[in-house]
Amino acid sequence: MDNDKKRRCKKWGNVGFICLIAVFLLAGLVRTVCFPKDINYYENRYSNKVIAPSVGSFADSSFQNSLEDALSDQIPAAQRLKKAYNQTMSFFSNLWVTPLLENNTTTYVNFKNGIKIFGGYYVYDAYTLDSVKSAFQQKAANYNQLFRQYPDIAFYAYYIEKDTDINFETGAGIHADEYLFSLLELDGSHTQTFEIDNFNDFANHYYKTDHHWKHTGSYEAYTEIATLLGCEDGILPKGDEVLIAESYKGSKASTAGSDLITEPFYAYQFEFPAFKQITRGQNTDYGAQESTLAAAPAKSISYGGFYGGDDGEVIFDTGKTELENVLIIGDSFDNAILKLLATHFNRTHSIDLRNHEHDKGSTFNFKEYAHENDIDKVLFIGGIDFYSSNTFELEKK
16 A cells, blocks of 8 residues: 555544544533433432523533533443443552551551541541531521421431541541530430441441441431331331342442442341332332342342432322321431331421422422421431531521
8 A cells, every 4th residue: 555545544544533523522412402311320410411501601601610510421421431430440549459458457548539448448537526517507597497487396306427427546526416406406305316436336337338327227227216206106127138239339439439349238128018109299119129129139239229319309108197297308318218217107208408409390498398298397317418518408588
């Protein structure tokens, strides 16, 4: 082949490659703008979408930023590419971190993306009390105003301690729950803490690869909360412990982009009563506990896929009108115990303020919701992130 022909072949090869990349990016742009996916299943969150363009959104760069974030979620095979990248990087990071872990179980080992390893668990750094005092004060003022406005509703607060509340090396806790409860205008009988006093407590109740409770922790929390709320009809007994999946990699593993640590996923088998379940306005099951247990073990499982997702509103109706109606305001921690708590009430309403507007098309109005649904009790449930975030504040009117 002469040199001119080689150059022409190379030129057209480059043009073809550029055209292929252009088609790929154009397909991503069309999908991003016209047919966006709702959920990023790999990272267990709503997918980023492009906000409406306007003079203001161009001026403050919010439109440009939303387009960039949306493209990273919406281009074809984006989630598979992220997974492949994380697996590749995980392989190399595992080479250097594995020798450190073999003889190191009592100190933190820095990993990546804000994740550390302690005792074979992915963990986060503990907060300091000073870092959340101001946010707690703001949240307490917001909730206290609500308590005063609705004296006929019984309010409760449940605080969840986890790795962010204790330094496992020193054993020193920050006791954020005590500070929070000192600010809230609630009787002591209406507040309670899921306590973690040391690493063994943490390991007994939490996943190695996820920030949530495992089945042992969520069941203990359910029993505590049912007692806190004054449920008098008896705790729903836990059934057999069932292996759901042999290799589980939760939210912390996804954040770290690593499969260095895996674990089995177990669950208890409960005999739930028949009740109507409303999720996203449809009479559909929340989560897939019964069907997954019946087919166990599975090749893979996710926390939200089994227990239920972070829907803006979920309603459970037992039809037992002689019982009370409860409103639960929390984050993803309550997903695992909603069905259990729902057995003790007429109607159980769960609101996740992070996603209410997305799912329902409007901001949450406590006054209207409590009146329309005849709410008798309200439970706030979450950890330090929940109580320090203004996302979980309610209207101030």
